[in-house]
Amino acid sequence: MISIENLSKSFRHHEVLDNISLKQDKAEVIVVIGPSGCGKTTLLRCLNQLETFDEGKVTIGDITICARHGHLSRADRDKQLVLRSRVGMVFQSFNLFPHMTAVENIIEAPVTVKEMSQAMAVKRALDLLNKVGLEDKADFYPSQLSGGQQQRVAIARALAMEPEVMLFDEPTSALDPELKEDVLRVMRALANEGMTMLVVTHEMSFARDMADRMVFMEKGRILEEGPADVMFRSPKHERTREFLKTILPKKSFKAGNGKPGDSRQATFEDLLSGGDG
Amino acid sequence: MALSFLPAGVSADDTPCATIQEVEARGVLRWGADAEGGAPYVFPDPRNPKRYIGFEVDIARALAGRLGVRPQMVQNSWDGLVSALDRGSFDIVLNGLEITPEHLGQIAMSRPYYAYTQQIVVRKGDGSMRRVEDLKGLRVGVLSASVAQRILEGMGGVDVRVYPGNVETCRDLKNKRIDASLMDLPIALHYAKPDPALDFAGKPFAVGYYGVGVRKKDTKLLEAVDRAIAALLASGELKRIYLKWGLWDADQERRLRRYSPVEPPKEGNVSTLREWRTFLPLLLEGAVVTVEISFLSMALAIALGLALALAKLFGVTPVRWASTAYIEVFRGTPLLIQLYMIYYGLPNLGIRLSSFEAAVMGLGLNYAAYEAENYRAGIQAIPEGQMEAALSLGMTRWQALRRVVLPQAVRIVIPPISNDFIALFKDSSLVSVITMVELTKVYGMLATTTYDYMGLGLMTAAIYLALSYPASLAAKFIERKLRYDFD
Ligand SMILES: Nc1ncnc2c1ncn2[C@@H]1O[C@H](COP(=O)(O)OP(=O)(O)O)[C@@H](O)[C@H]1O
Ligand SMILES: [Mg+2]
Numbered sequence: 040m041i042s043i044e045n046l047s048k049s050f051r052h053h054e055v056l057d058n059i060s061l062k063q064d065k066a067e068v069i070v071v072i073g074p075s076g077c078g079k080t081t082l083l084r085c086l087n088q089l090e091t092f093d094e095g096k097v098t099i100g101d102i103t104i105c106a107r108h109g110h111l112s113r114a115d116r117d118k119q120l121v122l123r124s125r126v127g128m129v130f131q132s133f134n135l136f137p138h139m140t141a142v143e144n145i146i147e148a149p150v151t152v153k154e155m156s157q158a159m160a161v162k163r164a165l166d167l168l169n170k171v172g173l174e175d176k177a178d179f180y181p182s183q184l185s186g187g188q189q190q191r192v193a194i195a196r197a198l199a200m201e202p203e204v205m206l207f208d209e210p211t212s213a214l215d216p217e218l219k220e221d222v223l224r225v226m227r228a229l230a231n232e233g234m235t236m237l238v239v240t241h242e243m244s245f246a247r248d249m250a251d252r253m254v255f256m257e258k259g260r261i262l263e264e265g266p267a268d269v270m271f272r273s274p275k276h277e278r279t280r281e282f283l284k285t286i287l288p289k290k291s292f293k294a295g296n297g298k299p300g301d302s303r304q305a306t307f308e309d310l311l312s313g314g315d316g
Numbered sequence: 317m318a319l320s321f322l323p324a325g326v327s328a329d330d331t332p333c334a335t336i337q338e339v340e341a342r343g344v345l346r347w348g349a350d351a352e353g354g355a356p357y358v359f360p361d362p363r364n365p366k367r368y369i370g371f372e373v374d375i376a377r378a379l380a381g382r383l384g385v386r387p388q389m390v391q392n393s394w395d396g397l398v399s400a401l402d403r404g405s406f407d408i409v410l411n412g413l414e415i416t417p418e419h420l421g422q423i424a425m426s427r428p429y430y431a432y433t434q435q436i437v438v439r440k441g442d443g444s445m446r447r448v449e450d451l452k453g454l455r456v457g458v459l460s461a462s463v464a465q466r467i468l469e470g471m472g473g474v475d476v477r478v479y480p481g482n483v484e485t486c487r488d489l490k491n492k493r494i495d496a497s498l499m500d501l502p503i504a505l506h507y508a509k510p511d512p513a514l515d516f517a518g519k520p521f522a523v524g525y526y527g528v529g530v531r532k533k534d535t536k537l538l539e540a541v542d543r544a545i546a547a548l549l550a551s552g553e554l555k556r557i558y559l560k561w562g563l564w565d566a567d568q569e570r571r572l573r574r575y576s577p578v579e580p581p582k583e584g585n586v587s588t589l590r591e592w593r594t595f596l597p598l599l600l601e602g603a604v605v606t607v608e609i610s611f612l613s614m615a616l617a618i619a620l621g622l623a624l625a626l627a628k629l630f631g632v633t634p635v636r637w638a639s640t641a642y643i644e645v646f647r648g649t650p651l652l653i654q655l656y657m658i659y660y661g662l663p664n665l666g667i668r669l670s671s672f673e674a675a676v677m678g679l680g681l682n683y684a685a686y687e688a689e690n691y692r693a694g695i696q697a698i699p700e701g702q703m704e705a706a707l708s709l710g711m712t713r714w715q716a717l718r719r720v721v722l723p724q725a726v727r728i729v730i731p732p733i734s735n736d737f738i739a740l741f742k743d744s745s746l747v748s749v750i751t752m753v754e755l756t757k758v759y760g761m762l763a764t765t766t767y768d769y770m771g772l773g774l775m776t777a778a779i780y781l782a783l784s785y786p787a788s789l790a791a792k793f794i795e796r797k798l799r800y801d802f803d
Contacts, residue, residue: 124710134705138723148709
């Protein structure tokens with residue numbers, strides 16, 4: 040479904056993505072983790088063509104975009120637009136349109152891009168709002184919604200374009216803890232429906248329950264990838280282990296300290312039992 | 317001899333003599349005139365623009381000589397000479413001031429120093445006009461507040477176009493914006509005669525007289541000036557000056573000698589406030605023009621400004637540069653010069669706009685530069701994430717702009733744009749320089765004939781306020797209405 044081959048990207052002389060390759064199957068859920076500034080957001084933006092990359096090849100569905108020395112062919116540039124409409128993106132900061140109600144936010148792209156009839160678009164938007172648990176907020180403006188509600192509207196908005204792939208960039212990190220769960224629940228439901236999802240998140244409960252694979256990035260490279268339980272249990276790299284330690288829930292981490300012995304194992308066991316799922 | 321008529325031993329509180337005493341004590345006669353476009357009366361010497369020349373400069377020198385003092389010219393716009401004299405800005409007015417009942421209602425005037433006539437000027441080869449009656453139904457240019465304007469407006473049936481200066485009148489005549497021009501003979505001799513493209517039509521007519529203006533209370537100064545003029549006429553000095561400037565004609569001496577004084581009007585100043593029924597409709601006619609020009613030019617500015625802002629923000633490099641250059645040039649140069657160039661300059665390139673079109677264009681093009689900057693600031697105030705969210709949904713850049721960014725930016729730019737509208741509304745008074753008769757121009761024309769600057773000013777200001785205040789209320793209302801939606 041997604042195929043990334045030898046993707047590189049620099050801002051001026053600062054190499055942010057360094058020869059990244061990754062393949063993702065249809066209906067697969069991949070969780071990407073890594074320290075701040077390692078290039079996770081940039082990777083998603085390159086997939087979504089919000090950023091043009093310097094080198095490499097990105098294939099999503101049947102669309103392939105190739106870059107050489109920072110240049111795209113004209114044909115590839117035309118493909119960027121089509122590709123964006125097939126890839127849904129959920130931002131850390133929601134980015135809802137403040138001058139439109141929830142339902143208007145959702146119907147905007149289907150009506151302007153797909154030229155869907157207003158009535159049809161509204162009907163589908165209400166179904167989507169129902170799905171994210173906000174059927175009663177259709178006529179609310181974003182400023183009248185909580186952060187968690189806004190993010191769920193944003194997910195519905197992306198889904199309205201019927202994307203083949205959904206990209207999530209730390210969708211819950213701007214939310215208060217008690218609001219995160221509503222958003223994560225929607226994401227779980229989406230994964231269970233068979234959506235292909237590439238999720239940047241540090242919500243390890245979500246990774247544990249939903250991720251088919253985890254990817255650990257550092258300094259613009261993929262350092263390690265594999266099934267979630269394997270990465271939790273026995274990371275290949277010391278850096279992965281250290282990083283996992285910093286993001287695991289405090290509660291389980293404390294419990295881990297209480298148990299002498301293999302700290303990696305203890306951490307994962309804690310996550311399995313004491314996590315917030 | 318110059319001092320022989322000065323009374324001896326006048327007391328300091330003897331007001332009629334105050335000025336002549338002051339002039340004496342100073343040793344300087346200050347005379348008010350307008351040197352802008354003032355040839356051949358008073359104008360900067362083309363070879364040494366710091367020096368003024370003209371037949372009136374020579375007359376002032378001769379006159380002051382007779383009074384035993386030095387002349388000193390005080391520059392003042394022609395429209396305001398009479399009121400400035402009343403305010404005491406100078407001692408006399410010596411600047412083609414016609415001896416008319418209107419002027420005599422306000423100030424005293426000396427015996428004439430020149431008898432002028434009116435001359436019809438046409439394009440070379442246009443022989444259809446011989447007499448003033450032939451001007452009916454035609455577009456005729458006149459100098460603002462001149463006798464020619466009064467004659468034509470009194471006659472009726474003539475499309476009178478009012479100009480701020482004689483150069484502009486002749487230029488528009490050649491550009492075929494007008495069919496003829498009526499002007500004082502000295503002006504015609506100076507501006508039109510040497511121009512191969514222009515010609516005199518018919519004989520000069522409507523004799524009138526230029527006199528020296530003096531404050532009514534300065535009776536002694538008036539007597540002194542009268543005597544000095546009589547002496548200059550008798551000694552042939554006046555004739556020499558007119559011959560030097562090519563203004564002498566056979567009738568001149570006879571007319572100056574046979575002059576019979578004009579009766580000053582009986583009643584005092586006109587109170588336009590008391591007679592508002594007459595004056596308010598005239599002002600309102602001007603206000604209609606002001607409103608039309610303001611709305612049309614603002615519409616142009618808003619549309620063009622948006623295009624400029626989008627070009628500057630999202631255009632390819634040359635387009636971006638062009639837009640930036642436009643904005644900087646139009647913001648960095650005076651609107652007045654832009655109006656002159658559009659109206660008087662563009663015909664050289666074959667673009668001939670009516671004064672109304674030029675007014676709308678000039679204001680619109682100028683304000684577009686300001687609106688472009690308002691839009692740019694408004695668009696840049698919208699977070700980048702809005703554009704990205706729209707793009708990520710598959711919208712094109714243009715769709716994202718139109719549907720997502722601009723609707724939010726509009727709310728931000730409404731307050732500065734409505735401020736600009738009110739500023740434009742007031743700036744629209746500048747278009748009188750390209751012969752548009754709008755509210756301020758009507759005010760100026762009525763004030764220079766009635767001298768009731770205050771009464772007319774209050775009425776005019778009230779009209780401006782009555783138009784601009786609702787506009788700012790409407791802007792506030794729209795702003796609040798739009799904000800209510802999502803804040
Ligand atoms: N538009 C940009 N211009 C310059 N540098 C950028 C830009 N966007 C991101 N970067 C840099 O690229 C690096 C990776 O950023 P990002 O992909 O946002 O990391 P992450 O999402 O993993 O925290 C950071 O060092 C960041 O400063
Ligand atoms: Mg990031």
